[in-house]
Amino acid sequence: MSTHIGAKPGEIAERVLMPGDPLRAKWIAETFLEDATCYSTVRNMFGFTGTYRGERVSVQGSGMGMPSASIYSHELINDYGVNTLIRVGSCGAITDDIGLRDVIAAIGASTDSNMNRFRFDGLIDYAPVADFGLLRGAVDAAEARGIPMRVGQVFAADAFYIEKDRFYDRLADYGVLAVEMETAALYTIAARYRARALTILTVSDQLKTHQHATAEERQESFSQMIEVALDAAIK
Numbered sequence: 001m002s003t004h005i006g007a008k009p010g011e012i013a014e015r016v017l018m019p020g021d022p023l024r025a026k027w028i029a030e031t032f033l034e035d036a037t038c039y040s041t042v043r044n045m046f047g048f049t050g051t052y053r054g055e056r057v058s059v060q061g062s063g064m065g066m067p068s069a070s071i072y073s074h075e076l077i078n079d080y081g082v083n084t085l086i087r088v089g090s091c092g093a094i095t096d097d098i099g100l101r102d103v104i105a106a107i108g109a110s111t112d113s114n115m116n117r118f119r120f121d122g123l124i125d126y127a128p129v130a131d132f133g134l135l136r137g138a139v140d141a142a143e144a145r146g147i148p149m150r151v152g153q154v155f156a157a158d159a160f161y162i163e164k165d166r167f168y169d170r171l172a173d174y175g176v177l178a179v180e181m182e183t184a185a186l187y188t189i190a191a192r193y194r195a196r197a198l199t200i201l202t203v204s205d206q207l208k209t210h211q212h213a214t215a216e217e218r219q220e221s222f223s224q225m226i227e228v229a230l231d232a233a234i235k
């Protein structure tokens, strides 16, 4: 096992879906994978491996925020040989034209995290971007399934609760569609270790109109995003 994942060598597939919520990982495994078995319960951050359309796929919870997601991405790639990571998360829409439960693929991620400033000695504003092949696969999969999916930039935030809502309006002015909490770190770590990464999100909060999904909906019911992610993963 690695420091935070209890799998034996070979128990994790090369392609991994990564929801923040470990119970969403369980729901994905039970709902979409065949013959899924749990390979890790360390910290209750569940991981499962099964098959989707005959291909081995794993699902690993990654927790909330960039420090936690960084640990799981790093260990999946470096300790288990994972080469494809697709985050399947929830997000808050910051523009009026995006609705609750809409699906968004993140082409890139701005961030207020200090992790990359530390990584680059504060001298470079690194631009974390999605793997183009995975993004193209996801766009094709969404089109084939008739699922409308926006592609655009997201903001990976350190804080869920902020007092400066106007800051999100500024980001929206610059083309950012939604806010979540992991993608900048995921894209950076994947690039560093030559893995492929993509984030697909479902809108759980419309921050302009103050509509919110329930806790149960955040855990389950994001089926369209999962179907697109699985199709893209096995392409």
Ligand SMILES: O=P(O)(O)O[C@H]1O[C@H](CO)[C@@H](O)[C@H]1O
Pocket (backbone or CB within 6 Å): 019, 020, 021, 063, 064, 065, 088, 089, 090, 091, 160, 180, 181, 182, 218
């Ligand atoms: O639904 P997940 O994947 O956890 O993603 C979003 O939800 C959490 C906040 O509620 C953060 O992790 C954010 O990025």
Ligand SMILES: O=c1cc[nH]c(=O)[nH]1
Pocket (backbone or CB within 6 Å): 090, 091, 092, 093, 160, 179, 180, 181, 204, 205, 207
């Ligand atoms: O980070 C997140 C995730 C979901 N909804 C939000 O408002 N923010």
